[in-house]
Amino acid sequence: MMTRSKWESNSEVGNSTNEGKRTLIDYISGIEVLATPEEAEAVQVFAKKLVEDYGYRKHQIQTHPQFRTKTAPSGEEKYPVDIAVFYNDKKEYNNMRIVVECKQPNRSDGLKQLSIYLNLIPSVEIGVWFNGKDHLYLRKAFDDGRITWKEIPDIPKHGERVADIGLYKRKDLQTPNNLKVVFNDIRNHLAGSATGITRDEAIAQQIINILFCKLYDEINTAPDENVKFRAGIDEDKIDVRTRIENLFTKVKQDYDDVFDEEDSIKLDDDSLIYVVGELQKYCIISAERDALGDAFEVFIGPALRGGEGQFFTPRNVVKMVVRILDPDPGEYVIDPACGSGGFLIVALEYVWDKIEEEGKRKNWSQELIVQKKKDISNKYFFGIDKDSFLAKVTKAYMAIIGDGRGGVFCENSLFSPLDWQNKTQDRINFGSFDVLLTNPPFGSKISITSKEVLSQYSLSYKWRFNKNEQKWERTQKFADRRPPQILFIERCLELLKPGGRIGIVLPDSIVGNQSDGYIREFILSRANLLAVVDLPNETFQPSTSTKTSVVFLQKKDQVMETDYKIFMAFAEKCGHDRRAKPIFKKDEHGELIPDDDLPLIAEEYQSFKRRNY
Structure with a gap:
């Protein structure tokens, strides 16, 4: 069982004040401020964007203490500005270039507040409203002596004119x-x-x-x-x-x-x-592929809501599964319920890293490394999903990160291969894969009832427990229905070569319920159990509250040992809470890091494997 690390748990934002209110360290000033939603999700995010994406220097930005505008050119300083950006390091009233409003929750109120600022501060050229979810960029202009505002597609970078926006060279x-x-x-x-x-x-x-x-x-x-x-x-x-x-x-x-x-x-x-x-x-x-993957899923995730048991496998879970299965160049890899391709992408990058390392050792040219990586993606990686939209998304995702899209097919993995398209049958065959990673759809509400489909599977039969023999026995009667995750277990084993490895996300009922003992007995008759990782309740929340584990198997062959050790781990934290908000803890140096046991579990498994195999 995995024990908690020695690092203490901390808030998702920062420290606690004596009054118990959450605080954070302001990105610009370094001052400790209250971590209100406005502050954490809008002010800090946009301030960091101004520096990292637009090139402004911290010394020409003011967040805390807040800069205040005057009620009139000669009036008192009254209105607090969330973010003020100056032309240079002189933080003076007539030297402000950009004013950013984060208090107002909606676009119309933000526009009203910006209009006040743009009227009161003569030097301001750009107004920004940003609430953490949406933005409005305005440019001040003059029409017959009147101040007007026009929406613009972006704001100028440091040292850039407004007129230069959009006039970018590729370099x-x-x-x-x-x-x-x-x-x-x-x-x-x-x-x-x-x-x-x-x-x-x-x-x-x-x-x-x-x-x-x-x-x-x-x-x-x-x-x-x-x-x-x-x-x-x-x-x-x-x-x-x-x-x-x-x-x-x-x-x-x-x-x-x-x-x-x-x-x-x-x-x-x-x-x-x-x-x-x-x-x-x-x-x-x-962009880093990890960053691109996270961003890509911003759009795809909401599109998966529905009754088909579809939801994203969090990236940290995917990485843990890939590290434990440890695919090598030249191994055939498949996800038979690939969704938007998360397992395939991470596994492909993992194998590419091994190609890079081998290239350095053998002094390969960069051209040869690129060619080998392309060959790996086109020849060895495969995905299937019954949803045409998701299959298309996976193809697109694979193309974005470097191809491999030719191995992705829109099919129902649970159907007979004879019902697949010819091009799928030509490339995906039972008993031909070394590594299988998947998170199949869950749920009794989406149970398989087709007799044609059920007839393919031993797990579609009814089973009874023989008390005398202390084992489960298959009867000759079919069940009327089976949840898809049960049939996926059998299909996954069919796809693997002898000695092939599986990492599969399953509901905890399959792992522990007495009534599901026949499933476990079926699995152990065909595979060795390598590891079980119990995941926290929050792992798939808010998409689903189903409690899950990741089960790792190796399909039996004639030379495998019958006596072996099994790795068991219990993750208490998965890096986010039930609302999918990141959570953090302090490391030994007092720095905030994700409160996530899964990377540590992957490391522990590698150590376990070195000691025992």
């Missing part, structure tokens, strides 16, 4: 520091403002389309050329749309196995400019 694009924040902003804006597109699945599909336009532009634009994926200041909306639609035409030609000819950019003009404005300054292909 000037910057590596994003927190894509998840950017994507969250985009999703929330589209969910509330996009005309004609409100369903999460439709929003996700549109973002995939636009993201591919961005990636295509980055890949096919020379360093000294201007990018086509852009939205400039005062640019005609039709010109922006035409450029993006032309890019998407080329995307559909190059990725015809991901996109259909009828796919199109359906966002209204204002929403399209909003998305382009948010993404245009970044070089997406230079």
